[in-house]
Amino acid sequence: MNITDISGVFASGCHSGIKASGGFDLAYVYVPGCVGSAIVQTQHAFRSPTCDHNASVFGQGPVALMVINSGNANTATGALGRDHVAQTVAAASRHFGVPVEAIGVASTGIIGVPLPVQKIVSGIATFSGTEKQGGDCLKAILTTDLVPKQASRTVMVGGQRVHMAGITKGSGMIAPNMATTLGFIVTDLALTSDECHRLLQPAIDASYNCLSVDTDSSTNDLVTLQSSGAVSVPLSDADWGVVQEALTALCVDLAKQIAKDGEGATHSIDVIVRGASTALEARQLAKQVVNSPLVKTAIAGNDPNWGRLVMAIGKGNHPGLKPDHLSIVINGHVIMANGQPVNGDRDAVRNAMAVPDVVIEIGVGDGAYESVAYGCDLTHGYIDINMAYN
Amino acid sequence: MNITDISGVFASGCHSGIKASGGFDLAYVYVPGCVGSAIVQTQHAFRSPTCDHNASVFGQGPVALMVINSGNANTATGALGRDHVAQTVAAASRHFGVPVEAIGVASTGIIGVPLPVQKIVSGIATFSGTEKQGGDCLKAILTTDLVPKQASRTVMVGGQRVHMAGITKGSGMIAPNMATTLGFIVTDLALTSDECHRLLQPAIDASYNCLSVDTDSSTNDLVTLQSSGAVSVPLSDADWGVVQEALTALCVDLAKQIAKDGEGATHSIDVIVRGASTALEARQLAKQVVNSPLVKTAIAGNDPNWGRLVMAIGKGNHPGLKPDHLSIVINGHVIMANGQPVNGDRDAVRNAMAVPDVVIEIGVGDGAYESVAYGCDLTHGYIDINMAYN
Numbered sequence: 001m002n003i004t005d006i007s008g009v010f011a012s013g014c015h016s017g018i019k020a021s022g023g024f025d026l027a028y029v030y031v032p033g034c035v036g037s038a039i040v041q042t043q044h045a046f047r048s049p050t051c052d053h054n055a056s057v058f059g060q061g062p063v064a065l066m067v068i069n070s071g072n073a074n075t076a077t078g079a080l081g082r083d084h085v086a087q088t089v090a091a092a093s094r095h096f097g098v099p100v101e102a103i104g105v106a107s108t109g110i111i112g113v114p115l116p117v118q119k120i121v122s123g124i125a126t127f128s129g130t131e132k133q134g135g136d137c138l139k140a141i142l143t144t145d146l147v148p149k150q151a152s153r154t155v156m157v158g159g160q161r162v163h164m165a166g167i168t169k170g171s172g173m174i175a176p177n178m179a180t181t182l183g184f185i186v187t188d189l190a191l192t193s194d195e196c197h198r199l200l201q202p203a204i205d206a207s208y209n210c211l212s213v214d215t216d217s218s219t220n221d222l223v224t225l226q227s228s229g230a231v232s233v234p235l236s237d238a239d240w241g242v243v244q245e246a247l248t249a250l251c252v253d254l255a256k257q258i259a260k261d262g263e264g265a266t267h268s269i270d271v272i273v274r275g276a277s278t279a280l281e282a283r284q285l286a287k288q289v290v291n292s293p294l295v296k297t298a299i300a301g302n303d304p305n306w307g308r309l310v311m312a313i314g315k316g317n318h319p320g321l322k323p324d325h326l327s328i329v330i331n332g333h334v335i336m337a338n339g340q341p342v343n344g345d346r347d348a349v350r351n352a353m354a355v356p357d358v359v360i361e362i363g364v365g366d367g368a369y370e371s372v373a374y375g376c377d378l379t380h381g382y383i384d385i386n387m388a389y390n
Numbered sequence: 391m392n393i394t395d396i397s398g399v400f401a402s403g404c405h406s407g408i409k410a411s412g413g414f415d416l417a418y419v420y421v422p423g424c425v426g427s428a429i430v431q432t433q434h435a436f437r438s439p440t441c442d443h444n445a446s447v448f449g450q451g452p453v454a455l456m457v458i459n460s461g462n463a464n465t466a467t468g469a470l471g472r473d474h475v476a477q478t479v480a481a482a483s484r485h486f487g488v489p490v491e492a493i494g495v496a497s498t499g500i501i502g503v504p505l506p507v508q509k510i511v512s513g514i515a516t517f518s519g520t521e522k523q524g525g526d527c528l529k530a531i532l533t534t535d536l537v538p539k540q541a542s543r544t545v546m547v548g549g550q551r552v553h554m555a556g557i558t559k560g561s562g563m564i565a566p567n568m569a570t571t572l573g574f575i576v577t578d579l580a581l582t583s584d585e586c587h588r589l590l591q592p593a594i595d596a597s598y599n600c601l602s603v604d605t606d607s608s609t610n611d612l613v614t615l616q617s618s619g620a621v622s623v624p625l626s627d628a629d630w631g632v633v634q635e636a637l638t639a640l641c642v643d644l645a646k647q648i649a650k651d652g653e654g655a656t657h658s659i660d661v662i663v664r665g666a667s668t669a670l671e672a673r674q675l676a677k678q679v680v681n682s683p684l685v686k687t688a689i690a691g692n693d694p695n696w697g698r699l700v701m702a703i704g705k706g707n708h709p710g711l712k713p714d715h716l717s718i719v720i721n722g723h724v725i726m727a728n729g730q731p732v733n734g735d736r737d738a739v740r741n742a743m744a745v746p747d748v749v750i751e752i753g754v755g756d757g758a759y760e761s762v763a764y765g766c767d768l769t770h771g772y773i774d775i776n777m778a779y780n
Contacts, residue, residue, distance in 0.1 A: 045711035046704035046729075076700045078714070078730045111697025112731045219701055293683075294776055301777035307501025310466045311609055314435035321435035324468070339436075340468045341502045380773050386684055387691030387769075 001152035002134035003165045008033050008228030009186045012131035013140025016123025018071035018109070018116055024140035026123040027068045029184050030096065034064040035229035038196035039104065040204045042221035048075040049082040050105040051222065053089065057101050058224075062193055064102045066184060066224060067092045069120055070143050070169070071109040075219040084117040091121040096129050106182050108169065108220050109143055134167070141169045141182055144385060147261050151253035153246040158233035162189040164247060168223070168254040170261075183208070183223035183254055188230035189243065199247050200225045207251035210283070211259055211374045212291050223251075259374040260356070264381020267299050270359045274370040277320055282371035285364060288316050290375035299358055300377040304349040306336050313362060320365070327363035331355070391542035392524035393555045398423050398618030399576045402521035403530025406513025408461035408499070408506055414530035416513040417458045419574050420486065424454040425619035428586035429494065430594045432611035438465040439472040440495040443479070444612065447491050452583055454492045456574060456614060457482045459510055460533050460559070461499040465609040474507040481511040486519050496572050498559065498610050499533055524557070531559045531572055534775060537651050541643035543636040548623035552579040554637060558613075558644040560651075571598070573613035573644055578620035579633065589637050590615045597641035600673070601649055601764045602681050613641075649764040650746070654771020657689050660749045664760040667710055672761035675754060678706050680765035689748055690767040694739040696726050703752060710755075717753035721745070 004011050013027035031037075039058045041051045057063055067088055074081050085105055093100045107115070138148045152165035166185035191199070204223055225247075235243065260268045271290045276282035289295055292312035298305040309328050314321060328336035331352040335342055358377075394401050403417035421427075429448045431441045447453055457478055464471050475495055483490045497505070528538045542555035560571030581589070594613055615637075625633065650658045661680045666672035679685055682702035688695040699718050704711060718726035721742040725732055748767075 043707065044701070044704045045706075045708055046700050046713045046716070073697070076697065076713070076716075076726075076729065076731065078728075111700055112726075113697075219704065293772070297773055297776035300773070303778065307463070307466065307503075310436050310501055311434070314437075314609065316435075317433065318435055323436045323466070326436070326466075336466075336502075338468075339466060341466065378773065379777075380770055382683070383687055383690070383768065383770050383773060386687035388693065 001163065001165050002150065003029065003137065003167055003184065003186050004132040004134035006163050006165050006186045006228060007188045007230035010130055010132060011137035012127055012133040013136035013138070014123055014126055016069070017119040018069060024136060025069055025071045026120060027137040027140035028127055029066045029068070029137060029186065029226070030129055031064050031186060031226045031228045033229055034062040034226050036191040036193040036196045036227040037063045037225060038193060038200045039222055039224045040200055042219060044219045046076060046219055048073055048107055048220045049085050050074060050107050050220065053085045054104045054222065057104055060101045062102065063104045063226065065092060065096055065098045066104045066106060067124065068106040068141050068182065070141055072107060072113060072115050073109050073111045073220045074107040074115040076112040077114050080114055084115040087117050088120050091124050095124050095127070104224065106220070106222055108141070108182055111219060138167045141167065143169065144263060145169050145261055149254055149257035149261065151250050151257070153250045155242050155246045157189065157235065157239045157242055160231055160233050162231050162243070163187065164189070164250055166250055166254055168258060170258045182221070185223065185225045185250065186228065187225070188228050190229040190232040191227040196225045196227060199244055202244065203248040203251040206248050207255040210286070210372055211255045212287060256374055259376050262376030263385045264379040264383070265376035266379055267356060267358045267377040269299060269375045269377065270357070271373045271375070272359065272361045272370065273364060274361070275325070275363050275365040275367050276369040276371070277365065277367035279369045279371065281318055282369040284316055285313060285318065285362070286371045286373035288312055289360065289362065290373040293378055296375070296378035299353065300379045302350045302353040304330050304333070304335050304346065304353060306341050309360070313364065322365055325363065325365045329361040331359055391553065391555050392540065393419065393527065393557055393574065393576050394522040394524035396553050396555050396576045396618060397578045397620035400520055400522060401527035402517055402523040403526035403528070404513055404516055406459070407509040408459060414526060415459055415461045416510060417527040417530035418517055419456040419458070419527060419576065419616070420519055421454050421576060421616045421618045423619055424452040424616050425580050426582040426586045426617040427453045427615060428583060428590045429612055429614045430590055432609065434609045436466060436609055438463055438497055438610045439475050440464060440497050440610065441612065443475045444494045447494055450491045452492065453494045453614070453616065455482060455486055455488045456494045456496060457514065458496040458531050458572065460531055462497060462503060462505050463499050463501045463610045464497040464505040466502040467504050470504055474505040477507050478510050481514050485514050485517070494614065496610070496612055498531070498572055501609060528557045531557065533559065534653060535559050535651055539644055539647035539651065541640050541647070543640045545632050545636045547579065547625065547629045547632055550621055550623050552621050552633070553577065554579070554640055556640055556644055558648060560648045571611055571648060573598070575613065575615045575640065576618065577615070578618050580619040580622040581617040586615045586617060589634055592634065593638040593641040596638050597645040600676070600762055601645045602677060646764055649766050652766030653775045654769045654773070655766035656769055657746060657748045657767040659689060659765045659767060660747070661763045661765070662749065662751045662760065663754060664751065665753045665755040665757050666759040666761070667755065667757035669759045669761065671708055672759040673763070674706055675703060675708065675752070676761045676763035678702060679750065679752065680763040683768055686765070686768035689743065690769045692740045692743040694720050694723070694725050694736060694743060696731050699750070699752070703754065712755055715753065715755045719751040721749055
């Protein structure tokens with residue numbers, strides 16, 4: 001299911017001329033009857049002026065129209081950058097007939113280069129506003145991504161079928177701080193902006209915020225949720241739980257697609273930490289393992305290197321960790337128990353790791369908390385892509 | 391000047407059989423008349439039992455003898471690992487005639503594999519205890535290092551010439567948490583253990599603790615300082631300052647040698663942050679830039695990528711940063727001022743970066759604090775070394 005398969009949602013994409021490659025680089029997501037919306041954005045100190053603009057408009061009421069460009073992040077561009085956001089919004093307002101306070105902007109691409117705003121203004125004029133071309137929209141938000149990323153969920157709420165669908169991008173500069181990358185989610189379930197925000201924040205915390213490709217955080221990250229209001233049902237507490245669960249699952253789906261498409265990645269990595277003494281500790285431990293360059297390179301080589309896993313688990317400031325309680329399982333193979341290596345068939349483990357998805361389960365004690373982090377391995381491909389990105 | 395050029399210091403190294411390559415893998419540093427000593431060790435939650443042993447003996451009085459092996463870290467080896475430390479110390483005590491409470495142990499190498507302790511016991515027996523073979527000792531502490539690393543300083547204190555010399559190892563799993571890697575420093579200046587510690591901690595804070603090759607922290611890091619007491623002078627406050635400055639400079643020298651020899655590195659990177667509002671903020675900002683994979687790969691490609699520097703400076707939680715105050719200078723070339731890129735000759739900057747040492751100066755505001763972080767770039771060499779390290 002595409003985002004434009006949701007009732008009341010229109011979207012498309014085109015090549016406006018920002019990307020020298022000729023690829024699609026301008027898109028919109030338009031929900032004319034939008035009854036509620038929410039956004040979670042990067043906490044980066046030098047965030048793009050697009051984020052400042054969005055903070056303002058999402059605070060005022062439902063945002064019906066998102067204008068998105070790839071190829072240029074419009075960041076570290078000073079007063080000119082702020083002016084280019086205003087020009088983009090003004091052009092979209094005239095062309096779509098939507099008030100400026102209902103228009104958000106997202107940009108992704110190179111930092112510190114002025115936006116070619118005339119190309120965006122001209123590109124906006126090529127859209128009709130009634131396209132149902134979710135696939136073209138999806139193509140236009142990508143940068144170094146190798147594959148497009150989308151997900152959807154359908155749930156029954158109050159006896160009615162409710163749909164939600166989302167698209168996202170990203171494969172480098174991926175380490176969330178409240179949100180990461182760009183993501184756009186739409187639903188036909190009627191939700192107020194307050195309800196959208198109450199649903200979106202926990203979904204992001206359990207998905208995008210568990211994701212790290214390279215510990216580097218973008219200046220432009222954001223994820224939006226827009227409701228077309230096509231399906232109006234009163235939500236019981238149980239219904240709310242169903243909707244929250246579906247939205248969280250949808251966001252996890254999108255986040256894992258980003259991990260799989262991490263720059264140069266040959267394995268996705270799920271790190272599950274169990275038995276931690278606090279929720280924060282569980283999350284920090286999972287993240288520091290998924291971020292360890294020595295763990296990531298070992299997994300690139302299908303190497304069940306328990307020494308590096310021990311190193312990565314203990315390196316943070318978690319004085320409560322008990323060395324003698326540590327257990328490690330990789331793709332079902334126990335490689336460490338009670339703090340010591342298990343003498344097993346190393347070649348069997350290597351074979352079990354020679355697959356696209358590696359799951360590392362770590363027991364750190366008898367605490368009640370667990371967490372998961374999503375990432376990918378570190379290969380020559382990451383170096384190739386990033387030694388010469390301009 | 392070698393460590394054995396210091397009066398009252400003996401050292402040597404040999405091949406005991408731990409390293410399959412046949413390289414030197416066992417060493418000692420012996421200061422028979424040791425009047426004071428100090429140690430700074432890793433804060434890793436799963437630190438080696440050698441560190442537990444050292445914490446005990448350095449707390450009891452001067453440690454005259456350090457026994458060091460490379461090739462095996464004796465970490466994540468459970469009760470057996472603790473027993474192997476005891477066996478090593480007992481063998482050294484018998485052979486050197488030094489009480490067990492004056493013997494420290496350092497191990498570095500693979501994690502999670504039992505130490506071949508018999509080889510160590512046999513190797514210890516080959517030493518006379520009166521060797522002046524600092525070069526052999528230095529060779530025996532290395533693992534993936536490509537070059538040996540040593541430094542020395544000579545200062546006048548109270549009209550007398552005082553010497554200090556140190557050796558160190560490390561090129562991967564380098565991100566200090568109080569100390570990192572192995573380092574052994576000796577001096578002929580008579581210092582009590584308390585004085586040694588008062589001098590060593592700030593020297594480590596300003597050197598090893600500003601160093602990061604890959605954000606991964608070892609389970610076995612330690613740096614020691616031992617005084618032979620050969621030169622006894624009362625220290626005035628001014629003299630103390632001279633000694634502290636020399637020791638800190640020596641430690642910075644050693645730490646920068648580690649950065650230069652970072653696994654796969656083709657550039658060393660010094661990141662200097664100025665104008666921060668607190669000392670902690672200055673250090674965190676410098677470290678997060680030197681640790682950024684996207685900055686490190688850009689520098690590997692001689693790319694003055696200001697966008698990634700802006701990203702790396704702002705990605706932490708430093709809400710006080712002012713985008714419009716940001717300035718960036720690379721090897722003397724201004725590439726950003728007042729938060730915006732400076733249109734300069736990009737090829738000239740690229741040429742200026744095609745040297746072994748890259749210095750990045752970052753102005754973040756008008757605060758009074760500055761800090762420096764030492765690191766290296768991220769290349770194919772790091773991937774090669776770490777995809778297949780066993």
